[in-house]
Amino acid sequence: MHSQKVxxxxxxxxxxxxxxxxxxxxSEEFEATDAPAGSSEKIDILxxxxxxxxxxxxxxxxxxxxxxxxxxxxxx
Numbered sequence: 001m002h003s004q005k006v007x008x009x010x011x012x013x014x015x016x017x018x019x020x021x022x023x024x025x026x027s028e029e030f031e032a033t034d035a036p037a038g039s040s041e042k043i044d045i046l047x048x049x050x051x052x053x054x055x056x057x058x059x060x061x062x063x064x065x066x067x068x069x070x071x072x073x074x075x076x
Contacts, residue, residue, distance in 0.1 A: 024055040032060035036068055 006012045029052065035042035042062075049056055 024053055027052055027054055030054040030058065032058040034062050036062055036065055 006015055030049070033042065033045045035045055046056060
């Protein structure tokens with residue numbers, strides 16, 4: 001049997017349904033993160049929050065990119 005990978009939230013809703021009455025509850029593990037938006041670390045944290053039933057966003061999550069440095073790749 002071939003398992004089809006879900007590619008986006010709309011496919012997930014079609015495949016698994018949804019819970020319109022879902023209300024996240026803050027667990028003891030629900031803490032703010034300093035991970036920048038779009039980073040693999042932040043995406044992993046958001047995934048874990050959803051899996052544990054926590055709210056997706058924390059009021060004290062990093063809101064900007066100040067103090068961060070990134071790799072600069074020279075143009076070829």
